[in-house]
Amino acid sequence: MRSVTLNIRLFFQGALLSYVALFRWLSPMTYLASKVLMPLAQILFFSFLGMYATGQANASFYVIGNAIQLAAVSGIFGVTMSIGGDRWEGTLPYLFGTPANRMAMFVGRAFFHVLDGMVGVVLALMWGVLLLGLDLSHANPLALGLTILVATFSTSGMGLLLGCISLITLNVMFINNTVYFSLLVFSGANVPLSTLPAWMQSVAWALPLTRSIAAARQIIAGGSLAEVAPLLWMEVLIGAIYILAGYFLFRWFERQAKLRGTLDIF
Amino acid sequence: MAPLNAIEVRNLRRIYRTTIGVIRRRVKEVVAVDDISFDVAPGELFGLLGPNGAGKTTMVKMLTTLLIPSAGTARVLGFDVVDQADPIRPRIGFIFGGERGLYWRLSAIDNLRYFASLYHVEPEIARKRIPYLLELVRLDGRGQEKVEGYSRGMKQRLHVARTLLHDPELLFLDEPTIGLDPIGARELRQVIRNLQSEKKTILLTTHYMFEADALCERIAVIDHGRIVALDTPEGLKRHVRDLSVIELEVYGIPPELLDVLRALEVVEAVTVENRDQKQAVLVQSPGGSEAVPEILAALSGLRVGKVIVREPTLEDAYVRLVGGEVEP
Ligand SMILES: Nc1ncnc2c1ncn2[C@@H]1O[C@H](COP(=O)(O)OP(=O)(O)O)[C@@H](O)[C@H]1O
Ligand SMILES: [Mg+2]
Numbered sequence: 001m002r003s004v005t006l007n008i009r010l011f012f013q014g015a016l017l018s019y020v021a022l023f024r025w026l027s028p029m030t031y032l033a034s035k036v037l038m039p040l041a042q043i044l045f046f047s048f049l050g051m052y053a054t055g056q057a058n059a060s061f062y063v064i065g066n067a068i069q070l071a072a073v074s075g076i077f078g079v080t081m082s083i084g085g086d087r088w089e090g091t092l093p094y095l096f097g098t099p100a101n102r103m104a105m106f107v108g109r110a111f112f113h114v115l116d117g118m119v120g121v122v123l124a125l126m127w128g129v130l131l132l133g134l135d136l137s138h139a140n141p142l143a144l145g146l147t148i149l150v151a152t153f154s155t156s157g158m159g160l161l162l163g164c165i166s167l168i169t170l171n172v173m174f175i176n177n178t179v180y181f182s183l184l185v186f187s188g189a190n191v192p193l194s195t196l197p198a199w200m201q202s203v204a205w206a207l208p209l210t211r212s213i214a215a216a217r218q219i220i221a222g223g224s225l226a227e228v229a230p231l232l233w234m235e236v237l238i239g240a241i242y243i244l245a246g247y248f249l250f251r252w253f254e255r256q257a258k259l260r261g262t263l264d265i266f
Numbered sequence: 267m268a269p270l271n272a273i274e275v276r277n278l279r280r281i282y283r284t285t286i287g288v289i290r291r292r293v294k295e296v297v298a299v300d301d302i303s304f305d306v307a308p309g310e311l312f313g314l315l316g317p318n319g320a321g322k323t324t325m326v327k328m329l330t331t332l333l334i335p336s337a338g339t340a341r342v343l344g345f346d347v348v349d350q351a352d353p354i355r356p357r358i359g360f361i362f363g364g365e366r367g368l369y370w371r372l373s374a375i376d377n378l379r380y381f382a383s384l385y386h387v388e389p390e391i392a393r394k395r396i397p398y399l400l401e402l403v404r405l406d407g408r409g410q411e412k413v414e415g416y417s418r419g420m421k422q423r424l425h426v427a428r429t430l431l432h433d434p435e436l437l438f439l440d441e442p443t444i445g446l447d448p449i450g451a452r453e454l455r456q457v458i459r460n461l462q463s464e465k466k467t468i469l470l471t472t473h474y475m476f477e478a479d480a481l482c483e484r485i486a487v488i489d490h491g492r493i494v495a496l497d498t499p500e501g502l503k504r505h506v507r508d509l510s511v512i513e514l515e516v517y518g519i520p521p522e523l524l525d526v527l528r529a530l531e532v533v534e535a536v537t538v539e540n541r542d543q544k545q546a547v548l549v550q551s552p553g554g555s556e557a558v559p560e561i562l563a564a565l566s567g568l569r570v571g572k573v574i575v576r577e578p579t580l581e582d583a584y585v586r587l588v589g590g591e592v593e594p
Pocket of ligand 1: 260261262282283284296297298316317318319320321322323324325
């Protein structure tokens with residue numbers, strides 16, 4: 001029992017501190033700008049491009065797709081920076097020397113980025129309502145909220161895995177950017193999945209976001225929670241698989257570092 | 267049953283394998299710790315003294331469960347460092363010299379809070395302990411500031427506070443004063459003395475002889491991964507008591523001449539120190555001033571300035587041990 005409370009505490013402490021660190025790195029103004037302006041730029045860019053290519057009537061397709069996709073900003077960039085930051089700061093030997101539960105230590109880092117990602121998605125949807133005529137009147141608020149939560153959860157799971165990869169390889173930003181831009185296509189945010197070649201569709205269904213975006217489009221068109229539930233459950237499962245893969249990679253990294261003496265060389 | 271020794275090291279070895287070259291990959295092996303054995307008693311302040319690359323950090327990493335030994339065994343507080351890492355970790359604290367290893371964007375207090383939770387320190391205890399530790403390492407009043415604004419010495423003292431959060435009985439301090447200015451180093455040594463008086467067992471590594479002398483009860487001098495002497499500071503000084511040091515001021519000296527000196531019967535060890543434009547050749551010799559003529563004769567043709575004959579210091583004992591010319 002004591003160990004459960006200890007680990008819950010460690011989880012939240014890690015969550016809180018990784019978030020405090022983020023805020024002290026970005027000034028409040030920069031943070032706000034990144035939360036408000038960057039989503040606006042992405043939504044405008046892809047929505048107008050999409051409308052130019054396929055017609056005015058399709059605005060909501062792009063607005064919803066990109067708004068949900070924005071969960072990946074916190075989920076991927078935020079979480080990877082939080083984990084990769086330990087390599088920068090040289091804190092890994094000190095972390096690995098503690099008796100702390102590695103799962104609580106590892107997953108705690110993602111927690112606040114999930115909340116932060118949700119805020120980002122909501123703000124992005126608001127831009128859609130204000131500027132691009134997005135109509136949320138048919139959406140079930142609970143279902144939409146759950147979809148946003150699930151989307152940020154699964155992208156944060158992927159962020160944890162990428163964060164671990166960043167412990168091993170050199171260029172975090174390169175990997176993050178590549179993944180982010182790949183998701184723009186593969187998640188179906190900006191192209192209907194059915195227009196993609198078969199192999200790309202297979203990849204798309206193995207990635208986070210794809211199902212959340214599909215679910216969000218259905219909900220905003222008036223679909224019920226029950227209709228999208230299968231999509232959401234699979235999305236949760238995908239997120240969990242990424243977290244577990246990240247966790248095992250993290251443990252593998254710790255073992256290799258102890259064997260090869262590479263803890264502070266990477 | 268309390269273990270008799272806080273640390274027991276038996277025939278410990280660590281070999282690093284690195285691959286070099288991109289196209290023709292070759293494996294290079296470095297024996298960083300080579301068959302080392304020693305014990306540290308509870309409450310003792312034990313020093314590992316050696317030049318850069320001697321294997322000190324490698325030794326500390328193995329004892330703190332962060333590196334797997336290639337051969338031999340080590341027990342810390344009675345537990346094996348490989349098979350029983352879990353019970354060791356909450357009972358020890360450690361510092362690797364230098365200012366890295368803290369979250370620079372966080373305040374000192376936030377850093378300490380995070381590590382307190384990593385070490386399972388109850389929040390009520392952490393709340394009391396953090397201000398106490400900040401005071402102990404003389405950072406009181408600065409705890410709210412971000413670590414990135416700290417001086418190097420402050421960061422290294424914060425590391426000391428970090429590693430005391432869970433009140434470990436055994437501390438590993440790997441070159442804790444490295445890179446500090448003399449005042450910063452002195453402040454940190456004072457902190458270490460305070461820990462010693464709290465009856466903590468401490469293993470300290472350093473490459474400063476005077477630091478080991480000032481702090482440690484026993485010193486293991488290591489060089490190229492091996493222990494070349496293990497004694498009290500006084501015992502180490504006895505190694506050179508029979509010697510005198512002859513300092514010769516020169517203006518550039520060819521290496522061949524140093525070898526000529528080393529070959530002399532009356533010479534035990536030779537080192538060269540740069541002093542501004544000049545150099546000082548330090549010759550350790552049992553002959554004292556009587557050896558001076560023979561030494562000067564060996565240097566005939568070389569311009570020699572001042573010549574001083576003096577008693578050996580602890581530094582000379584160290585030079586004799588790790589200087590390379592003399593077998594231990
Ligand atoms: N991770 C590593 N991989 C390869 N060689 C290493 C590694 N760490 C240390 N070494 C080598 O092992 C030797 C001992 O290093 P170290 O233990 O850091 O010595 P010290 O702390 O006494 O300066 C040195 O020759 C060093 O270059
Ligand atoms: Mg070292």
